Amino acid sequence: MNYHILEKENLDGFIKKLAKKMKVCAPVAKGHNNFAFEEVTSAAEIALNYIPTILPPKKYFMPQREKMLDFDISEGKPKDTATLEAPETAIFGVHTCDLAGIQCLNMVFSERPRDYNYLLRKEKMFIIGLECMAYCDGSASCALVGNHFPNGGYDLFFTDLGEKFIIHVNTQKGEEFVESIGLPKATAADMAALDKAREAKKAAFQNEIGVDAKKLPEIFAKAMESKVWHDVGARCVSCGNCTNVCPTCYCFDMADNVNLDMKTGTRNRTWDSCQFETFAAVAGGENFREERAHRQRHRLYRKFKYPLDKFYRSFCTGCGRCTRTCMAKINLKDTLKALAAEHK
Amino acid sequence: MKKTTKPAAAPAKAPKAAAKPKVAFFDFASCEGCQLQITNLGELLLDVLGAIDVVEFREAISEKWDKDYDVVFIEGSIADHHAEERIKKIRARAKVLIAYGACATIGGVNGMKNSFELDEIRASVYGKDFKLFDSTKTKPVDQVVKVDYYIHGCPVYAPEILEVVKHALRGLPYTVPDNPVCAECKLNENVCMYERGLACLGPWTKAGCNSWCVNNGNICYGCRGEVSNPAKNANDVISKYNLKPELIKAKFDMYNKCKEGAK
Numbered sequence: 381m382n383y384h385i386l387e388k389e390n391l392d393g394f395i396k397k398l399a400k401k402m403k404v405c406a407p408v409a410k411g412h413n414n415f416a417f418e419e420v421t422s423a424a425e426i427a428l429n430y431i432p433t434i435l436p437p438k439k440y441f442m443p444q445r446e447k448m449l450d451f452d453i454s455e456g457k458p459k460d461t462a463t464l465e466a467p468e469t470a471i472f473g474v475h476t477c478d479l480a481g482i483q484c485l486n487m488v489f490s491e492r493p494r495d496y497n498y499l500l501r502k503e504k505m506f507i508i509g510l511e512c513m514a515y516c517d518g519s520a521s522c523a524l525v526g527n528h529f530p531n532g533g534y535d536l537f538f539t540d541l542g543e544k545f546i547i548h549v550n551t552q553k554g555e556e557f558v559e560s561i562g563l564p565k566a567t568a569a570d571m572a573a574l575d576k577a578r579e580a581k582k583a584a585f586q587n588e589i590g591v592d593a594k595k596l597p598e599i600f601a602k603a604m605e606s607k608v609w610h611d612v613g614a615r616c617v618s619c620g621n622c623t624n625v626c627p628t629c630y631c632f633d634m635a636d637n638v639n640l641d642m643k644t645g646t647r648n649r650t651w652d653s654c655q656f657e658t659f660a661a662v663a664g665g666e667n668f669r670e671e672r673a674h675r676q677r678h679r680l681y682r683k684f685k686y687p688l689d690k691f692y693r694s695f696c697t698g699c700g701r702c703t704r705t706c707m708a709k710i711n712l713k714d715t716l717k718a719l720a721a722e723h724k
Numbered sequence: 725m726k727k728t729t730k731p732a733a734a735p736a737k738a739p740k741a742a743a744k745p746k747v748a749f750f751d752f753a754s755c756e757g758c759q760l761q762i763t764n765l766g767e768l769l770l771d772v773l774g775a776i777d778v779v780e781f782r783e784a785i786s787e788k789w790d791k792d793y794d795v796v797f798i799e800g801s802i803a804d805h806h807a808e809e810r811i812k813k814i815r816a817r818a819k820v821l822i823a824y825g826a827c828a829t830i831g832g833v834n835g836m837k838n839s840f841e842l843d844e845i846r847a848s849v850y851g852k853d854f855k856l857f858d859s860t861k862t863k864p865v866d867q868v869v870k871v872d873y874y875i876h877g878c879p880v881y882a883p884e885i886l887e888v889v890k891h892a893l894r895g896l897p898y899t900v901p902d903n904p905v906c907a908e909c910k911l912n913e914n915v916c917m918y919e920r921g922l923a924c925l926g927p928w929t930k931a932g933c934n935s936w937c938v939n940n941g942n943i944c945y946g947c948r949g950e951v952s953n954p955a956k957n958a959n960d961v962i963s964k965y966n967l968k969p970e971l972i973k974a975k976f977d978m979y980n981k982c983k984e985g986a987k
Contacts, residue, residue, distance in 0.1 A: 414915040434913045444911040617927045617955040619906035638890055640771045651911060656903045657953055707906075707918070707927055708960035 481627025519700030613673025620653035745794035752800030758825035831982025
């Protein structure tokens with residue numbers, strides 16, 4: 381067990397030393413109880429007590445808009461050059477729900493054919509987690525999917541012990557940084573304090589929907605024709621907010637952009653959303669998910685059913701972003717409860 | 725997928741060095757601000773001018789052209805009989821017609837005229853001799869002649885002007901995004917206007933502007949027109965944010981009133 385201690389008053393020094401080595405991103409208050417991961421250079425800019433950010437940290441692994449290659453067709457044979465901008469980046473203050481989200485995406489993009497842009501960027505990331513000692517708000521359902529406790533996926537992990545942070549060192553990279561700035565090892569008393577804090581969390585975090593998570597695959601297996609989807613579909617605006625803010629949604633669209641010389645250009649990808657009417661439309665005018673109800677159903681099957689079959693893991697991280705951002709008050713916990721009630 | 729643009733029936737041929745496409749700009753009922761956007765393209769304008777041959781552009785040059793046009797850019801809405809005749813004549817001489825700016829593409833703010841009885845609004849503007857002044861209900865260009873390409877917006881968004889020009893030069897259709905502005909606004913990680921206590925038309929308005937207004941601290945006014953299948957039931961949105969439905973309707977009518985005149 382490798383734990384170190386950082387006195388809270390030294391957090392600013394920690395961030396500044398880190399910022400000398402690489403770009404540091406952390407949650408920043410944007411007003412109206414909204415937060416976003418942004419580049420910081422001091423601890424004063426960081427919102428340590430934040431609810432999940434507008435966009436999850438996936439934006440650093442797969443940017444909203446990304447250039448894949450430059451091409452040139454001015455000579456007989458087309459030429460292309462793959463491009464990648466991947467600066468060394470530390471992401472500080474990542475909650476356990478978002479750590480889980482990154483773990484999910486790591487699995488998806490490691491599958492063949494591998495997504496090298498994602499994987500090369502991932503190598504440049506230095507991830508520093510931050511434990512939630514209480515719920516961010518009522519939209520979260522992290523305990524349902526077991527993401528309220530840390531489960532790897534970070535280099536360092538901070539837990540608040542009042543006057544100080546206890547830091548779990550999880551990787552070589554993390555070890556080297558902690559050693560380089562000379563953080564003291566945690567004492568037996570610190571470890572006892574950590575255990576006590578974790579014990580208190582067990583009471584504070586409870587299954588948010590009163591339905592055993594193990595039951596969800598079975599519920600979803602039989603929910604294909606549920607009325608719940610029609611209720612949700614009738615309300616949906618199809619704005620795509622729920623998927624854009626989801627830590628495990630990764631669908632994208634790819635398009636070529638030709639310059640005015642009509643010879644050179646770039647290939648770019650942009651986040652896409654299964655909630656858009658055009659998403660499942662194909663040549664000939666057929667649309668596989670023309671109804672909002674079917675698109676919403678698809679979204680939740682991509683969280684609670686298909687990834688369990690394929691990766692043995694829920695792709696809902698319980699962060700609650702889809703509920704918070706929904707224009708039409710579509711609430712994940714309520715939807716799950718309604719499906720469970722129907723199943724009985 | 726519903727396409728809002730169609731490929732040009734007879735697309736302009738790929739430009740040869742010696743024969744760049746002849747392009748003209750015309751304006752109808754508008755503030756001419758979209759022409760200004762084109763002249764404001766800056767260095768990009770030089771690149772555009774390298775690919776086309778501008779033969780008429782009232783705001784920028786004084787030359788006229790008496791032959792056919794490869795591409796015409798139409799700004800403004802059609803708001804009287806004279807304008808209807810004029811746009812038909814221009815269309816007859818143009819291989820490709822691009823409607824640009826909200827006035828041309830959806831009627832824009834000129835459409836607010838259609839909220840009143842025509843003679844009533846004419847009298848209010850021109851006084852008792854209003855009959856001396858020709859006026860019709862406001863129409864976007866495509867309610868009079870065929871439009872090949874649309875560049876939405878009030879004013880038009882520079883990167884989209886370039887995209888459409890490039891598509892037109894290649895004879896390819898340009899598809900206006902049919903997702904709401906929220907789609908792009910979220911990618912830009914703006915704090916939602918509704919969270920700030922402001923009613924914004926982003927959830928119902930076509931994207932493609934990269935949420936330009938919201939990025940700069942303003943709400944979406946709906947200047948790009950509604951998505952083709954907007955959410956019909958906004959009760960949850962209205963109740964979540966405690967909105968007044970009449971207020972939302974009035975906001976829509978600012979740019980989108982001409983929708984009612986579409987066939």
